[in-house]
């Protein structure tokens with residue numbers, strides 16, 4: 001199992017957490033998103049993933065991008081905790097909340113979006129931070145409200161789910177960009193608890209070999 005990875009990529013971070021939770025050994029191949037103008041744009045990597053984004057997972061004959069799909073694949077093909085329940089109404093709740101984070105919050109704060117804001121609109125560092133905070137705050141305000149009545153010790157009840165796997169990398173990003181987490185007590189408390197788990201700790205950006 002090979003994961004094309006980058007220590008600070010939240011999408012790759014999700015997959016690292018899922019692999020660790022399921023106890024699947026893997027080899028991380030770092031793709032430095034900054035160095036050399038971004039190694040994701042190299043010809044070799046673009047041949048592997050024409051989207052020029054990490055992560056990509058290679059499992060024998062199977063090559064997959066899209067972190068949520070990769071995690072579905074792991075759920076369906078490997079033992080260990082099921083991160084999206086296979087049936088029942090919880091299945092759709094988990095998917096919707098995970099997508100709130102991975103589809104509505106994350107992409108608009110992606111590196112290539114910020115690079116375009118820089119190149120085309122010449123935004124400075126202060127406005128870049130405002131942009132990041134604005135979209136994270138918008139998403140977290142809604143998520144906090146949605147989690148309050150349904151949460152257990154984790155986002156959905158008492159088992160770690162795909163929502164938790166998406167939450168922790170997004171909270172890492174929020175802290176990186178100075179979001180005030182005191183406005184989100186449920187998110188903050190759950191993320192703190194998840195960060196005590198070994199699978200989450202081993203996946204943390206600062207614990208990756210390519211961390212700088």
Ligand SMILES: N[C@@H](CCC(=O)N[C@@H](CS)C(=O)NCC(=O)O)C(=O)O
Pocket residue numbers: 008009010011012033038040052053054055065066067068102107110111112113
């Ligand atoms: N929807 C994709 C998003 C992948 C993605 O946006 N990856 C980011 C890192 S978190 C990336 O490679 N960015 C490189 C760039 O913006 O040039 C997934 O969930 O896997």
